[in-house]
Amino acid sequence: MRVDLDVEDCALEGLPRFQRASFQARRLARLTYLIGGLGVFGLVVSLFVDLFSPNSLWTAVLTNSAASFLLLAAGLQSAQVVASWRAQAIAVVESVEGPVADAPIDDQVETGWYDRLLARIGGRGASMVALIGLPTFWLAGWALASLISIEMIWNTSLPGTDLTQAGNLVGGLLLLMAFGLLVLERQLSNEPATNWPEADQLAQLTRVVIGVLLIGALCLFFSSSERIWPARVAVLIGLLPGLVALELLIRAVLSVFSPRNERVEPRLMASSFVAGLLRWPPQPLVALQHELHNRFGIDLRQIWAFTYMRRAFLPVLAVIVALGWALSGVHEVPMQGRGIYERFGKPVEVLGPGLHAGLPWPFGRVLAVENGVVHELATSVSEASATEQVLDPAEGPPPAIANRLWDASHVNDKSQVIASSTGDKQSFQIVNMDVRFVYRIGLTDEAAMAATYNSANVVSLIRSTASRILVHDFASRTLDELLGEQRTDLAADIGNAVQRDLKKLDSGVEILATVVESIHPPAGAANAYHAVQAAQISAQALISRERGAAADQANLAQLHASVAHDQAVADSREVMATAQAADLRFSAERQAYAKAGQAFVLEQYLTQLTQGLQHAKLLVLDHRLGGTSAPTIDLRTFTLPADPAAPSKIAE
Numbered sequence: 001m002r003v004d005l006d007v008e009d010c011a012l013e014g015l016p017r018f019q020r021a022s023f024q025a026r027r028l029a030r031l032t033y034l035i036g037g038l039g040v041f042g043l044v045v046s047l048f049v050d051l052f053s054p055n056s057l058w059t060a061v062l063t064n065s066a067a068s069f070l071l072l073a074a075g076l077q078s079a080q081v082v083a084s085w086r087a088q089a090i091a092v093v094e095s096v097e098g099p100v101a102d103a104p105i106d107d108q109v110e111t112g113w114y115d116r117l118l119a120r121i122g123g124r125g126a127s128m129v130a131l132i133g134l135p136t137f138w139l140a141g142w143a144l145a146s147l148i149s150i151e152m153i154w155n156t157s158l159p160g161t162d163l164t165q166a167g168n169l170v171g172g173l174l175l176l177m178a179f180g181l182l183v184l185e186r187q188l189s190n191e192p193a194t195n196w197p198e199a200d201q202l203a204q205l206t207r208v209v210i211g212v213l214l215i216g217a218l219c220l221f222f223s224s225s226e227r228i229w230p231a232r233v234a235v236l237i238g239l240l241p242g243l244v245a246l247e248l249l250i251r252a253v254l255s256v257f258s259p260r261n262e263r264v265e266p267r268l269m270a271s272s273f274v275a276g277l278l279r280w281p282p283q284p285l286v287a288l289q290h291e292l293h294n295r296f297g298i299d300l301r302q303i304w305a306f307t308y309m310r311r312a313f314l315p316v317l318a319v320i321v322a323l324g325w326a327l328s329g330v331h332e333v334p335m336q337g338r339g340i341y342e343r344f345g346k347p348v349e350v351l352g353p354g355l356h357a358g359l360p361w362p363f364g365r366v367l368a369v370e371n372g373v374v375h376e377l378a379t380s381v382s383e384a385s386a387t388e389q390v391l392d393p394a395e396g397p398p399p400a401i402a403n404r405l406w407d408a409s410h411v412n413d414k415s416q417v418i419a420s421s422t423g424d425k426q427s428f429q430i431v432n433m434d435v436r437f438v439y440r441i442g443l444t445d446e447a448a449m450a451a452t453y454n455s456a457n458v459v460s461l462i463r464s465t466a467s468r469i470l471v472h473d474f475a476s477r478t479l480d481e482l483l484g485e486q487r488t489d490l491a492a493d494i495g496n497a498v499q500r501d502l503k504k505l506d507s508g509v510e511i512l513a514t515v516v517e518s519i520h521p522p523a524g525a526a527n528a529y530h531a532v533q534a535a536q537i538s539a540q541a542l543i544s545r546e547r548g549a550a551a552d553q554a555n556l557a558q559l560h561a562s563v564a565h566d567q568a569v570a571d572s573r574e575v576m577a578t579a580q581a582a583d584l585r586f587s588a589e590r591q592a593y594a595k596a597g598q599a600f601v602l603e604q605y606l607t608q609l610t611q612g613l614q615h616a617k618l619l620v621l622d623h624r625l626g627g628t629s630a631p632t633i634d635l636r637t638f639t640l641p642a643d644p645a646a647p648s649k650i651a652e
Contacts, residue, residue: 021086028080036073042066074142078270140252158231171220434517450508
């Protein structure tokens with residue numbers, strides 16, 4: 001119920017909530033300071049703990065407790081605002097005693113544009129705060145601080161922690177604070193609605209804090225390095241104050257859009273529907289019904305459909321449960337499977353893929369059996385394969401397990417003792433092998449029954465049987481026989497022996513193939529074996545290298561002989577051609593001399609002289625220089641060994 005200040009003062013004095021408003025405001029102020037101080041102190045301690053021990057149970061417990069204290073402080077402050085308004089409303093006395101003298105008007109002081117801008121911004125900010133209400137900002141701030149605190153410590157992978165006596169001491173302190181809040185909650189719950197309407201909603205927020213403190217103390221008491229659930233619960237309990245903080249934040253935001261009137265009695269904004277669910281017995285529908293009735297005037301009790309639903313709830317629920325129990329007798333067998341139907345614990349038949357109906361649970365059930373699914377099983381698996389392996393990059397180097405050389409032990413290698421004979425003495429040797437079996441459950445109904453009821457673990461049965469067969473089979477074989485025998489024949493012998501033993505045990509398992517991946521001496525003998533291989537490879541390489549060198553020398557000698565022969569043939573042919581050319585020239589000159597005589601000789605002389613004077617240095621003298629004789633050339637300077645640079649002589 002809202003109250004307008006325009007009513008008479010006697011009307012306000014007659015209302016109990018207005019009579020006790022002043023006392024309630026003072027009490028709420030003290031509680032707000034106390035609870036808010038505890039919340040801030042808890043956050044500061046949690047911050048220091050996180051600096052020295054990050055991601056620990058202490059941080060989760062302290063932060064969640066501090067966040068719940070901040071939410072309770074927000075509720076108390078919101079209730080204080082309402083109580084203060086009532087106290088001010090009842091204390092207001094509208095009395096005017098005489099005219100009010102006019103205040104002297106100060107001379108207007110001129111200010112600059114910057115001061116006017118600041119004054120305008122401050123005035124608009126003050127008007128906005130007055131319009132929205134300062135309590136709205138406080139409520140939103142408290143809720144936002146709680147949400148941020150819970151989000152910062154949210155970590156569902158916290159490990160267990162040994163807290164020893166410190167955990168018990170802090171847990172006892174949390175229980176002590178929870179007891180004090182329980183006393184406060186009882187007092188608020190016993191307050192009549194006419195005396196204090198907000199007391200019930202404050203009690204609900206107090207229950208939230210009490211629940212967080214109790215669960216936090218429980219986690220501290222039972223925390224240890226072997227237990228993980230205390231750390232998980234300490235983090236998950238933050239959901240409760242987180243939901244309450246989110247609801248209060250939404251209420252604060254939505255209150256901005258509602259008009260605020262200073263002359264109308266305000267409502268408590270810090271009311272929480274989530275906190276109202278913390279009651280026994282839980283009545284969420286009743287709380288929803290009250291909210292609808294108080295806010296929208298909708299009374300669900302007057303609706304016939306809801307009344308009928310409430311009356312028919314138990315019969316309908318019983319029918320649904322009975323129908324669900326009856327439908328438990330309908331079973332679906334997948335396409336790649338089969339099912340063995342048991343009626344009162346006795347196997348009746350093997351069901352194929354599809355839907356099948358039978359007696360409901362527990363009178364009838366269907367056991368799943370594989371239908372033609374092929375598996376591969378190694379006779380030995382190292383313990384390292386059970387751990388999580390880090391995947392190697394596709395573009396990187398191959399992993400070590402992909403190296404099929406036997407200089408290192410592999411995951412599926414199994415050591416076997418084999419026979420060895422040295423002269424007249426008998427001994428033993430050890431080999432490593434990787435033998436794999438490809439198997440499946442038989443396709444017949446009898447095989448499915450046998451695989452289900454005659455063996456507890458098919459994989460262990462196949463592995464133990466194969467190990468026994470391998471020990472018995474390889475005990476009579478030597479290393480030379482194993483390394484020289486065909487692996488297909490060896491795999492066939494091992495597979496047939498394992499299949500015979502499994503058939504004797506009526507296991508229902510069918511061996512499809514036996515694959516011998518590798519048989520080799522142990523990894524410790526790798527160095528000696530590699531040395532033998534290296535010596536053999538070196539000998540073969542040396543022989544090949546010498547053969548290559550001999551072939552190279554033979555080819556080189558053949559090349560030299562061929563070159564010498566070709567050169568001799570070419571030289572002889574060139575000498576012969578030169579002789580023939582000289583003979584022809586001599587015959588031609590003789591015939592020319594016989595026909596021309598001295599003219600031919602002079603012609604040859606002039607030809608030779610022309611050829612000789614082509615590169616000679618000549619000195620030409622003009623007969624007009626003087627003298628009675630004609631100019632002549634001294635040809636003695638052009639005979640060898642004549643110096644071309646020497647000055648020529650003039651003969652008369």
